[in-house]
Amino acid sequence: MSAFSEIRAEVATALASASGLPVSEVDGLLTWPPPGVAADFAFPCFTLAKTLRKAPPAIATEIAAKITSGGIVVSAAALGGYVNVRTDPGKQSARVIAQALREGDRYGMSTEGAAKTIVIDYSSPNIAKPFSIAHLRSTVIGRALVNVYRALGYTVVGVNHLGDWGTQFGKLITAFKAWGDEKQLEERPIRYLLELYVKFHAEVKSKPELDDDARRWFKRLEDGDADARALWQRFRDLSLTEFNRVYDMLGVTFDRFSGEAFYNDRLDATVARVEAKGLATRSQDALVVDLEPYGMPPCLLRKADDATLYATRDLAAAYYRHEQFQFHKNLYVVGSDQTLHFRQLFKVLELLGEPWAASCVHVPFGLIQFKDGKMSTREGKVVFLEEVLAKAVELAADIIREKNPELASRGDVAKAVGIGAVVFNDLKNRRIKDVLFDWNELLNFDGKTGPYLQYTHARAASILRKAGALSSTPPYERLVEPEESAVVKLVGQFPDRIRAAADEYEPSMVSQHLLDLAEAFNTYYNHHRILLDDDAPLREARLALTASVKQVLKNGLSLLGVVALEEM
């Protein structure tokens, strides 16, 4: 339990005994006062008015009078219908900071997920297509969730469910057979494959028979045709080489690189399983699971030519994951445009009578929007992630040259800052929001950004370097400034925010908390001197506070996949 949770529980207990309510009920109502009110917790008495048949202010006055100071609680005062409780700032600081410094890199982590496995499907780019800024979202959100669940003690299996199968390969093979150029494929594989893909979609408008060719090629691929298979392998290898370069830049890793093709030899058994349950029906020559009673279009398992689809392979993958890992949860970090697909998939699992269908969760995120509409691979309307990262790193290097030309290892720092800016930009808001692609915002390093957090961390690091060794027993009771209490509170709440982020599959809960902390610390820094010359004990206490801030920023940034820098 975090020190902050313990403090909250103590306040709730005090209020419970004063009001006669159960602690759990008090805890549920407990809130905090607005900025103008000098108190740490607030207890609203409005719900009691009915049962007690008294006005809320009168109830608040009675409860406040019964609260005795002692322990963490210093005083209680009624104001309107609220009981405002003040806690001892020194004791609060002592507990919170001591815990943060004692636990260090483990602060915020727990073992509550021990013996539970969580499978997370993330990134999952389509082979033979460019790694765009759209894939970045799944990649960084998924990676952050992997880190968050690991921090809570879960066993996590991160799966890159590569889009390495499907009709798109029929299209690519068709296009390559028709217009392919070996030299271009060797020299600039992904961009060239994208061009072929775009050309295919442009040509198919006037030559619809190309679609039939594509379907035939995919069918041949599924049936193990050597020619099709060889081209597929080549496209896949070339793509993976490019993807790995991007993953290296981002520092992203996976436990499994199993794509859709991996499940190819399990598809017949999967379809058979659905048929055995009597769920599969022939409709318009295709094999489907009728979902009409649930208000959804049918889930297609086989096309008219018996080739499989996305849903078939996802179904096989779900069974495979359950058999392999007996997951506690099976998460899919995939864009919100695929919500219906997952609703269908989970419904089919439910109809198959799998109790673990309820443990499968789609974790959707908003789409990247351009000023002129949605991104479209088919029209070649994409922004390459490598280009974005390169620009960000270049800009970071410019700023370093200007602000800190003497800095050692400027190249590494520029990389960390530039990439940190792009990564954090994708994690700072609630993931469901669509993102308008905007170079200015992406390349902004001021305000609520990754570099701002890195800067605050580096600033704290700089102070601690100058200070030398820390005292092991600083007088925490000296930390009574309101700006200090604000920082302490945020340090103390950090572990709870990690849990909330896991509960809601929402990395932004960590991001927003780090921004709040950095803001509070920078405000504090600008109002009070830490490295005091004339008050050694207070200096020690403030340094301990600074060290705890640095620790939280470091741990939080690490969860988000952003490098915490000592200097920048």
Added chain:
RNA sequence: GCCCCUAUAGCUCAGUGGAUAGAGCAAUGGUCUCCGAAACCAUUUGCGGAGGUUCGAUUCCUCCUAGGGGUACCA
């Protein structure tokens, strides 16, 4: 048509059913002989509309409007 998501300041977004709705960007003006000015301080503007539930709604429910997405052989 039907289904899902979103709507808070000029822009991008936070916001636990509670007391005066907060940040950043942009703009303007301040703060470095002082621990890192990628920082801090100050100034201005707002909960899409209408009902409902509630002691109390930006928050929950319904309807409407707007934007985005999806809607059988792509993923």
